[in-house]
Amino acid sequence: MSGSLIIAGLGPGAAQLITPEVTAALNEATDLIGYAPYVARVTERDGLTRHGSDNREELDRASHALRLAAQGRRVVVVSSGDPGVFAMAAAVFEAVDAGDPSWRELDIQVLPGISAMFAAAARIGAPLGHDFCAINLSDNLKPWDLVERRLRLAAQAGFVIALYNPLSKARPWQLGRALDLLREELPGQVPVIFASAISDAREAIDTVPLAEAIAERADMRTLVMIGSTQTKLIARANGKPFVYTPRSVGAAT
């Protein structure tokens, strides 16, 4: 078999944030597979077949990609951000693990990308400058009780918390519940950052105290970051503060 499967990260949106390694892989692909809006970010050209699919079809998409690679195609599965973070890389390896034993001998590579939390953090300062965690707030694939338990432990640990997939039409109440729970664990002045559509034309980012954070500020394209008790704001004349978490902490939180 001469086929290959690459799972590539397109970063948050801007072409300037796509690594040369990913660009080269896209230029050599015969087949492109992914959630339709991500596939649409790659320009059409002769010799490239684009297979866009709906959201929440990750395993079907992964199996499709593996079958094509096994047939000798050069397949690239595209993800937004980094493919290893709540994205297609895990789905592909789940499909490999459960699928045809020959699939595990395929040439499979993951090419990293700029993850949403780092793109968002960079836009506002350095909120992830100290220990942090990333939690997928979706309870489609894990029980909500476990999400709540992780949020509490993360707050108790003093992690800055990046929340991916904070809400959707099918999951309208989870972010509000998470914010309520975090208000039980953390002081009300802890900064909460809502970062939407980072690096594209609709980019919006703002910071509010946890006490005033409401779920309605977020949508499907929002990343939410909850600061720790150490996270600080630096006021500026333009009204857009820098937000950062110092590297040092004097005593246990």
Next chain:
Amino acid sequence: MSGSLIIAGLGPGAAQLITPEVTAALNEATDLIGYAPYVARVTERDGLTRHGSDNREELDRASHALRLAAQGRRVVVVSSGDPGVFAMAAAVFEAVDAGDPSWRELDIQVLPGISAMFAAAARIGAPLGHDFCAINLSDNLKPWDLVERRLRLAAQAGFVIALYNPLSKARPWQLGRALDLLREELPGQVPVIFASAISDAREAIDTVPLAEAIAERADMRTLVMIGSTQTKLIARANGKPFVYTPRSVGAAT
């Protein structure tokens, strides 16, 4: 003032992992500041002054960069990986916060890069495919008790744990202690990944069960990832398994 300060991430090592945005910033810089081995990764050219400095001088380096920017220079501070993760971005904002009030009105931008944990994860599969945390294991800037507390809470939360700065000549015992502590919290078969010098010629990555993990496998350029109870290996004929953490988890850990 027409000066500017950019804090740019060079990624883990390979030029193929540097974003076009960062490359453009490097091409327009008048002054380059950073830890000497990182500064050395940027090619010399007319009009560019390279200021390499020793490790552990982050605040001096940040103040130097801010002074040059305030004088009208186009300054780029370089970090390995992502500048917002245990790197120069937080140091710069600490210096802004504590320094000359005019500094906060400077044009300061952070340009994200591929962080070590995502580069390492990509090389071996998708170990960060579920909720995870990143902990700087250095106790230079925080008490060791706090590191221990965070490790325990992270293990209890079921996070995959990425350990940055696992050891150095001045911190020889901390990683061994961390592994011992994690063995109290997690089953011995949990996979531990040691990833060194990812994307450069000396790259080495291997996986051992937590029960057999010893600190001597790591050096200053190693990132250590501790799997969760859900993290799985997929055996391959070449003896190099894929390692991934499934997106779903059926019940609380």
